[in-house]
Amino acid sequence: MTTRRASCSCGRLTVLCSGEPDKISLCHCLDCQRRTGSTYGIAAFFKSEDVEVRGEARTYTSDADSGAAVTFRFCPNCGSTVLWEPHRKPGITAVAVGSFADPAFPAPTQSVNTETRHPWVVPIN
Helix, strand or coil: CCEEEEECCCCCCEEEEECCCCEEEEECCHHHHHHHCCCCEEEEEEEHHHEEEECCCEEEEEECCCCCEEEEEECCCCCCEEEEEECCCCCEEEEEHHHHCCCCCCCCCEEECHHHCCCCCCCCC
């Protein structure tokens, strides 16, 4: 079984993910844009029991575009958001694909919230 390691910028908060992600999404919502400082965020969704968090994390909960709450976990030292739990999908944990720092990580399989994307960003669907 494949195990992948994700971490924050300073390495104090790490996540071990077992197996393959259920899906990988490229999100264009304004909240992901603000969170990442990019025009989108990319998340790999795993079953929560396949995700092991190591190190200290702080949390921030806010409502997503869907209206459902999402709890973000970030490093209190460097501020990197590494993972989050969408409340509308119990038992699922999202991990920021960039936190894996792995050029061989599988590509996103869907674009979501494309209505708020920048016009020069081409969705993958």
